[in-house]
Amino acid sequence: MTKKIIKSSVQDRRKVLKTLGAGAGVIAGATAFPGLIGYNQVHSAEPIKIGFQVHRTGIGAAYGKWYGRTTAAAAKVINAGGGINGRRVEIIAEDDGTSPKRGAEVVEKFANQLNCDVGFGTLFSHVVIGSAPRAGELKLPYFVVSEGHHVASGILNRYTLQPGITDVKSQVQAMAPFVAKNLGKKVTMIFPDFAFGYDHRDYFSAAIEKIGGDVIAKIAIPPRESSFTKYFPKIPKETEVIYHVMVGPAVLTFVKELGEFFGSKRPEIFGFIDSLEAVDLASPGLEFLEGTYFWEGNPRYAQSNQSEYDKFFRASVGVDNNGASLADSKDVATYAHMFGCWETLYVIKAGMEASGYRGPKDRAKLIEAVEAMSDMAHSRQHPQGAKRFNGKTHQVFGHQYITKVTNQKLVLAHTTSIEDTYYPDEVDYTKQSF
Amino acid sequence: MTDGAKSWLLHGGVIIVLFALQSVLPAYHHGNLARIMVLASYAIGYNILFGYTGLLSLGHALFFASGMYGMGLSIQFLGLSPGPALLAGLLAALVVTSVVGFLALRTTGVAFMIVTLMFAQAGYLTVLLFGQYTRGDEGFVIQQSQRVFAGIDLSDPVSRYYAALVLFGTCLIISLVLVRSNLGRVLVAIRENEDRVRMLGFNVFRHKLIAVILSGVISGAAGATYGLLFGYAGATFATVEYSIFPLLWVLLGGAGTTLGPFMGVLFMFYLIDLSSAVTSAYMLIAGVALVLLTLFARQGLVGEVRKRLAPWLP
């Protein structure tokens, strides 16, 4: 059975009720003929099968929901335009439960059972790192949309690429000049106590110390923490800027409690929008954020200089000018990350067309074609902004945006250049064999 | 035929069948079975303590992870090759199990549950605390080149399958030998009535400690093997979820049976896998299946077989 992205929970529920009944029969059939479960449509031109590894359940589920919608929208637009090399694109989604163990199993399923051409879409770093080795062993091109520095750090393999979203190292170090110049030089960092947080801690400290700043306190919050007030007294009085990045379902509590603690007598605050992804900025308790700054991968609110490409992107995915779902204004998108799915699918398309991809035998050629890419123009295919891809490190670089909370909206205050975000190469995957 | 001979024939047969399946299974199920066999070894380790000795631990993820990190960190920082690294993993599991066992066995029943849970939580947090080396939640990759064992590339599917089979076969045989030995009988007696065993003059504490250590080291072996065969070590495997899984597998398959753990892992794996092909709400199907199983097959799959058909099953 081919797997389409399920757009609404209503559809989902009906599907469950119907399939629970059919389930028993299907399970029996599937055990007997595992291959059959893949195809019930016979096309003269077989579709391009893209295995979409999505966080449908687990702590990444809120992101997974929007990754699913964006992927479905991009596939629809691509197919409306003739598909890839004249072949229809088919998204085959599998839930990885935001688990590295299940992620690796899903990669195996894509490669061995569902016969996908490529795998794509993973977000959380620990799932990427758990799954990528299998993708490399199975020789499945694996396009992650994660923001992690794992690809460019060299620990993964030649089959894993991140061409649609920038990585945290480039994001963080590009922020240092703005923070030091406009907000303050004495910084207290609050970040989650795992690798993603350490990346922020290490790269930002290095970058700001280089330009005369000083990170006077580093507060690492244990993961799955649900209340944060007891950590705030660790913020030294001399702090000029609080730098915060938090992930997980408790982010709103984090920001609210920060506000309760300081009130109006607060230092400058610079946060990563991760602390507020999928959270409505107009939520009660967030008033104190007025006048604070955020890094945004892609500005949630439509700006005065909104490009035609952003308009088209929003319309296709179903998001309004405030970054919320057109169907429900309380359903706020993970706007800073989901564009990565859209752009990655277009990179896959471009790579397949450039290499004349016909089937799994051409996977190496596909990777080589993507490695040969460099400049990507700001366009409908890349609505977040222009990019430059580094074929050696398999990582793309792009503009980073800093916005300021003004009248409960995020207004663009600064756009970095792509060069601001560069760092020296740490690996050359092109030297590795296939 | 004696019960003993029947048991040995059955277990030998299972291993031979698994061996033969290697050449006929399609690639996807081939890979799944390798994974299942390693996890079944973990479940066998858990079963020794829970199914046979009657001690419910909620902290076995600590032992699994000790093996995994003992192996992984040795490769990463000491540059060991897979063989010595596996031994390092076993050693780590042995040390951790002994310490935890010694302390935790001062308690029984629910207190034992919580104490083991607490030690496992502390272990998980310690992995995070030393994140500089362990990379915490994110974990680290064990590259293909680091996983070549005596010229055999463990990332190759066939080698991986055989390695998993070797581990599983060994653990299965150990559990069979244990169950049929005097030690095994004492453990079962302890499960049934601890005070009576003590009155008969056995050193109950020593026996329990042996059970804990054996259980923990087998779990650690499974953890080390898992990391080695699939190229990844991460703190996820030290979370409480991975302490609940073996409990679930063992109960589903049949606690106190040697083949139960394997059946439990196999059943859960394919239940989730096949359900996820049908609907995105596969955990719902899994949940319903669990409830139905407890209502109608309370001894677990193998346990029910033993109860109704083959009382000689060990």
Place this chain on the structure above:
Amino acid sequence: MELGPYLLLASLEGAVQAAVLALTAVGLSLVFGTMRVVNIAHGEFFMLGAVLAWWLTSQVGGDASIGFVLALIIVPIVTGLLAAAIDWTILKRLDYDPEATIVATIGVLYIIQQVTLMTYGPDARPVPPPFNIRITLPWFGYSGYKLFVIGAAIVLLLGVWATVSKTRIGLILRATQLDSDIAQAFGIRVKRVYSIVFGVGAGLAAMAAVLIVPIQQAHYLMGGDPLLLSFIVVILGGLGSLRGTVVAAVLIGMSDGIISVFFSPTLAKILATLLVASVLVFRPQGLFGKRPV
């Protein structure tokens, strides 16, 4: 911040945690203590309390306090009824066999979680507190609602204690807990008591969730931590002792906050965890437990 105010803040935060934990754990203590069953789905009743509170308050218009009060009354009842139904249909049929109950309640956990995911979704959604007062102390600001939570929990716990120790229903409960066979011989319908206890236990957890949800958010995975912590608290306090449960909840809630004053957060959590383990290692029956477990 100076040590004094820091300790004050940590104590306040600890008290809030202790309050919610005590309420959740007392629910579990009643179930565990009376029925001797390990209900792995207890945390899911907590989660349902939060999610239902969100749903109810989003349906009810007007001032946030109206919706909140309604939620505080209706949600625990609905959750309790659901729990009693689960007991009647599943747990009773298992005859409360310990191992089967564990597996069955794990199944129930998956079912509740997945249904919530399918209907409510994966997002963490806020619930507005009934009032928005921020108390300004010289060193920090503090949420007035959090102080209310502490007070409300104390009142509710006193209510539970009064019901258990002074009313006839409480007497029946304690009798069943002490010896269910004798209780049955005295004409107490033990099976019905069990269902009621199961429902009340779930209802208390849901009530705790309604109190905490304006501070945290309602999220379909939020039941995991309360489950673990409740179990730890119940066993640390001693099986069958409500007083022990409350004391243990206070200890754990407060220590979590105060230890973090002196150590880095992760190290503080490790120390707190090992502290609990050592208490149990040297006193396996828990703080107020009656017999060695």
